[in-house]
Amino acid sequence: MGVEVLDGHRVVPVVVLDDAARADDLGAALVAGGLPVAEVTFRTPEAASVLGRLAERGDLVVGAGTVITAEQVDRAHDAGARFVVSPGLSADVVRRCQALDLPVFPGVSTATEIIAALDLGLETVKLFPAEACGGLPTVKALSAAFPQVRFMPTGGITAASAPAYLAHPAVVAVGGSWMVAPDLLAAGDWDEVSRRCADLHADLHADLHADLQGAPA
Ligand SMILES: O=C[C@H](O)COP(=O)(O)O
Numbered sequence: 001m002g003v004e005v006l007d008g009h010r011v012v013p014v015v016v017l018d019d020a021a022r023a024d025d026l027g028a029a030l031v032a033g034g035l036p037v038a039e040v041t042f043r044t045p046e047a048a049s050v051l052g053r054l055a056e057r058g059d060l061v062v063g064a065g066t067v068i069t070a071e072q073v074d075r076a077h078d079a080g081a082r083f084v085v086s087p088g089l090s091a092d093v094v095r096r097c098q099a100l101d102l103p104v105f106p107g108v109s110t111a112t113e114i115i116a117a118l119d120l121g122l123e124t125v126k127l128f129p130a131e132a133c134g135g136l137p138t139v140k141a142l143s144a145a146f147p148q149v150r151f152m153p154t155g156g157i158t159a160a161s162a163p164a165y166l167a168h169p170a171v172v173a174v175g176g177s178w179m180v181a182p183d184l185l186a187a188g189d190w191d192e193v194s195r196r197c198a199d200l201h202a203d204l205h206a207d208l209h210a211d212l213q214g215a216p217a
């Protein structure tokens with residue numbers, strides 16, 4: 001299984017949370033906002049516990065982010081991760097995920113890294129850090145050379161820029177933290193988390209509607 005693990009959701013909230021006691025509130029807010037997906041980054045000591053608490057709810061697709069070692073893959077898998085994301089491409093990480101049948105989306109930002117990902121049997125990669133490495137023009141240039149590759153751009157994407165990325169046929173999803181911004185999590189502003197998730201649906205719907213209106217009959 002690859003990107004289908006996301007259950008059709010095209011925006012992946014990238015979560016940095018250092019308090020597992022808040023995981024349940026966060027999960028409820030994402031579900032209430034209609035975006036029941038979370039990439040829990042392994043950037044805090046509590047990451048595996050946060051992931052486990054979200055996964056055990058059973059109403060979200062939960063994966064692990066910032067996974068840079070095979071040992072972290074094992075911890076993520078044990079905690080219930082259904083996918084793994086990494087800021088870069090580590091053959092060790094990819095192979096451990098493949099051994100566990102865990103979809104893995106490693107970060108790439110160059111053609112050389114895409115070739116390495118293809119060599120490992122992957123066809124969906126993250127583009128990271130998306131905005132800093134050129135944004136949508138970089139997606140267009142890389143996908144022209146690699147039409148078989150699908151991208152999940154992450155890094156610097158906002159509610160305003162997400163729809164343009166998602167309109168590109170090579171983009172299967174985008175990742176971002178704007179709806180789970182650290183200040184919202186620190187303040188426990190779960191209503192605002194839900195509102196940003198729900199707004200995103202409205203924006204994408206409006207964008208699609210505008211495309212359809214403009215499309216030739
Ligand atoms: O490292 C950051 C994550 O990839 C999410 O990026 P972002 O905070 O720019 O949305």
Ligand SMILES: CC(=O)C(=O)O
Pocket residue numbers: 014041065066067085086087128154155175
């Ligand atoms: C940047 C990101 O998504 C990661 O650290 O895996």
